[in-house]
Amino acid sequence: MGEIRIEGLTKVYSGNVTALDRLDLTINDGEFFALLGPSGCGKTTLLRTIAGLEVATSGRIHIGERDVTKMSPGDRDVAMVFQDYALFPHMTVSDNIAYPLRIRKVDQASRAQTAARVGAGLGLNGLLERRPGELSGGQQQRVALARAMACEPSAFLFDEPLSNLDARLRLEARTFLKGLQHQLGVTTVFVTHDQAEALAMADRIAVMEAGRLRQLGTPAEIFHRPIDTFVANFIGSAPMTMLDADLVRGRLYVAGTTIEQEVAVRWSGPDPSDGPVVLGIRPEYVRVGAFGPMTVQATIRIVENLGATVLLTAETASGDRLQALVPDGTQPAVGAQVELSPVAERVLLYDEEGHLMTPATQAAPAPA
Amino acid sequence: MSPQAFLRRVGFVLFLAVVTAFWALPMLWLVTAPFDAHPGLTVRWPEWTLDNFRRLSESPYAFSSLRNSVLLAGGAMILVTVFGALAAYALSRVHVPGRGAILYGMLLLSSIVTGTAAMVPIFQLMFTLGLIDDRTGVILVLTGGLLPAAIFVLKDFMDATPRSYEESARVFGASPTQVLRHVVLPIARPGLATIAVWALVNAWGDFLTAYILLRDPTKTPAGVVMYTFYSEGGQANLPLISAFSVLYALPVVVLYIFVSRRYGFRFHGGIKS
Ligand SMILES: Nc1ncnc2c1ncn2[C@@H]1O[C@H](COP(=O)(O)OP(=O)(O)OP(=O)(O)O)[C@@H](O)[C@H]1O
Ligand SMILES: [Mg+2]
Numbered sequence: 186m187g188e189i190r191i192e193g194l195t196k197v198y199s200g201n202v203t204a205l206d207r208l209d210l211t212i213n214d215g216e217f218f219a220l221l222g223p224s225g226c227g228k229t230t231l232l233r234t235i236a237g238l239e240v241a242t243s244g245r246i247h248i249g250e251r252d253v254t255k256m257s258p259g260d261r262d263v264a265m266v267f268q269d270y271a272l273f274p275h276m277t278v279s280d281n282i283a284y285p286l287r288i289r290k291v292d293q294a295s296r297a298q299t300a301a302r303v304g305a306g307l308g309l310n311g312l313l314e315r316r317p318g319e320l321s322g323g324q325q326q327r328v329a330l331a332r333a334m335a336c337e338p339s340a341f342l343f344d345e346p347l348s349n350l351d352a353r354l355r356l357e358a359r360t361f362l363k364g365l366q367h368q369l370g371v372t373t374v375f376v377t378h379d380q381a382e383a384l385a386m387a388d389r390i391a392v393m394e395a396g397r398l399r400q401l402g403t404p405a406e407i408f409h410r411p412i413d414t415f416v417a418n419f420i421g422s423a424p425m426t427m428l429d430a431d432l433v434r435g436r437l438y439v440a441g442t443t444i445e446q447e448v449a450v451r452w453s454g455p456d457p458s459d460g461p462v463v464l465g466i467r468p469e470y471v472r473v474g475a476f477g478p479m480t481v482q483a484t485i486r487i488v489e490n491l492g493a494t495v496l497l498t499a500e501t502a503s504g505d506r507l508q509a510l511v512p513d514g515t516q517p518a519v520g521a522q523v524e525l526s527p528v529a530e531r532v533l534l535y536d537e538e539g540h541l542m543t544p545a546t547q548a549a550p551a552p553a
Numbered sequence: 554m555s556p557q558a559f560l561r562r563v564g565f566v567l568f569l570a571v572v573t574a575f576w577a578l579p580m581l582w583l584v585t586a587p588f589d590a591h592p593g594l595t596v597r598w599p600e601w602t603l604d605n606f607r608r609l610s611e612s613p614y615a616f617s618s619l620r621n622s623v624l625l626a627g628g629a630m631i632l633v634t635v636f637g638a639l640a641a642y643a644l645s646r647v648h649v650p651g652r653g654a655i656l657y658g659m660l661l662l663s664s665i666v667t668g669t670a671a672m673v674p675i676f677q678l679m680f681t682l683g684l685i686d687d688r689t690g691v692i693l694v695l696t697g698g699l700l701p702a703a704i705f706v707l708k709d710f711m712d713a714t715p716r717s718y719e720e721s722a723r724v725f726g727a728s729p730t731q732v733l734r735h736v737v738l739p740i741a742r743p744g745l746a747t748i749a750v751w752a753l754v755n756a757w758g759d760f761l762t763a764y765i766l767l768r769d770p771t772k773t774p775a776g777v778v779m780y781t782f783y784s785e786g787g788q789a790n791l792p793l794i795s796a797f798s799v800l801y802a803l804p805v806v807v808l809y810i811f812v813s814r815r816y817g818f819r820f821h822g823g824i825k826s
Contacts, residue, residue, distance in 0.1 A: 264725070
């Protein structure tokens with residue numbers, strides 16, 4: 186009922202800015218879907234085009250069974266929560282929540298009733314007679330959610346719903362929002378430029394860049410197998426370590442070490458052509474000590490304490506930089522000579538153009 | 554405090570007192586002269602009487618002229634506020650090429666439209682339209698003169714309202730008129746109140762337009778009737794003028810207080826800093 190199907194969607198703004206470039210995307214019914222990407226990649230534009238606030242230059246949008254491409258926003262049966270929440274400052278919280286019903290000519294009494302019911306579900310009792318200006322950021326966000334819920338749409342559209350909250354509240358709101366979406370089971374598309382937020386909340390993520398879809402997948406897929414170096418760089422709290430490497434007749438030369446053919450072929454896929462490649466490994470999957478097929482000698486340069494974990498930045502004799510995330514208390518001192526071993530199952534190889542070479546069998550989502 | 558600083562302070566206060574007195578004198582005259590048996594051009598403690606008002610009521614057009622002023626100024630106020638709001642909203646939201654130039658051009662021309670310079674063409678225009686000696690004509694000319702500045706100021710109010718408010722309402726299915734009624738106008742209310750009062754005060758004080766376009770003495774507004782309290786020789790009839798002045802000023806003051814209490818004036822000004 187709430188599936189959103191986007192086919193060949195293109196949006197060109199006046200002045201020849203192509204914000205969306207032939208985008209194909211299907212968002213499943215009931216899914217919590219994240220649009221993730223750097224600033225200016227077209228996330229907001231995509232959301233606004235789904236809502237009908239922007240007119241598509243070409244392409245089609247279906248919501249459920251209906252082709253809504255040419256419909257006005259009000260007929261699309263979606264509710265949008267704006268980044269600034271867009272609560273009407275001259276109306277009380279109750280009137281704000283019930284505003285969609287006022288448009289539908291529901292009478293005053295049942296409007297107040299619905300507002301009270303929906304508001305109570307979001308912990309807004311006692312605030313219903315206030316005005317938005319008298320609420321905290323977190324409360325305003327919940328009022329905006331309540332207003333979207335009051336209209337019982339077939340899809341929710343959120344534009345950076347958490348970005349106006351402070352760091353602590355954002356974590357709380359993240360958990361709350363995910364729980365709420367799960368409970369309502371309504372198709373939800375949300376925009377974020379925060380990869381951690383997308384990984385934590387979404388059922389599936391679309392990573393966008395320059396108006397195009399770079400990768401589409403579950404958080405685990407996106408985290409463990411970024412399809413190219415752009416996504417690999419973008420995803421993860423600590424960026425993936427990228428080491429320049431060379432494939433020569435099946436062997437891999439990287440950071441002063443040589444990887445034998447039977448291991449290298451697991452990373453590169455069968456019959457790779459010789460030439461420069463990039464080896465990617467997340468700091469989470471680099472261990473101190475000699476384990477597995479790849480071990481490099483390195484000197485610890487920087488030690489960053491992140492609480493329960495410590496991020497090490499080491500430099501090899503060949504000048505490559507490698508990061509490792511180790512449990513607190515086990516970290517070597519700055520200047521120490523250590524052996525670092527990437528977990529073989531987590532190593533990814535990217536070709537010269539930055540495309541992933543490593544076959545799916547290599548990096549299984551569940552750690553070994 | 555050093556003696557010099559003290560002297561400077563005293564000098565400053567004295568200066569303020571003189572300036573205040575300069576501006577306060579006409580006000581004092583306005584509240585004392587009407588109740589004085591022999592009003593002059595000076596401010597003094599009056600010989601209390603209401604005789605001036607009795608004599609005023611004998612003058613045939615005094616009170617009907619106040620009613621006319623209400624009609625003319627009220628009409629201009631409504632038209633300026635309604636059309637000003639609609640035009641400002643459109644100009645704020647729709648991207649018209651050369652929008653800034655249009656606004657400044659209108660503003661420039663508006664001071665000419667109701668100015669003395671344009672009175673002959675305006676008279677001819679009204680004559681052609683058959684609106685001479687018609688209140689509608691006066692209201693239209695006054696509205697035309699006030700609209701550009703009103704649009705200019707109101708556009709600033711509209712610009713300050715985030716678009717997301719309207720977009721949010723639209724996604725919930727609100728029609729353009731509903732967006733205007735439920736969201737845009739309520740938020741622009743302080744601006745609308747300001748403009749309404751400003752338009753009313755301006756139209757209320759008009760003399761020239763009504764003087765030229767109206768013939769029938771039963772239609773003339775207070776500003777013009779005031780002029781009839783001068784004798785042929787240009788001698789001012791101070792008892793009548795002073796009494797009439799109070800009545801003429803009172804409605805505006807009351808309105809101002811009412812609107813200020815009810816809506817609160819908030820003037821952002823028309824110029825972006
Ligand atoms: N109304 C507009 N007119 C012209 N160009 C626009 C308009 N809105 C957005 N753009 C351009 O379209 C591109 C995509 O913008 P969009 O707002 O969708 O980015 P975004 O991914 O939401 O970025 P952010 O994370 O900064 O919000 C940008 O290059 C932007 O400059
Ligand atoms: Mg955006």
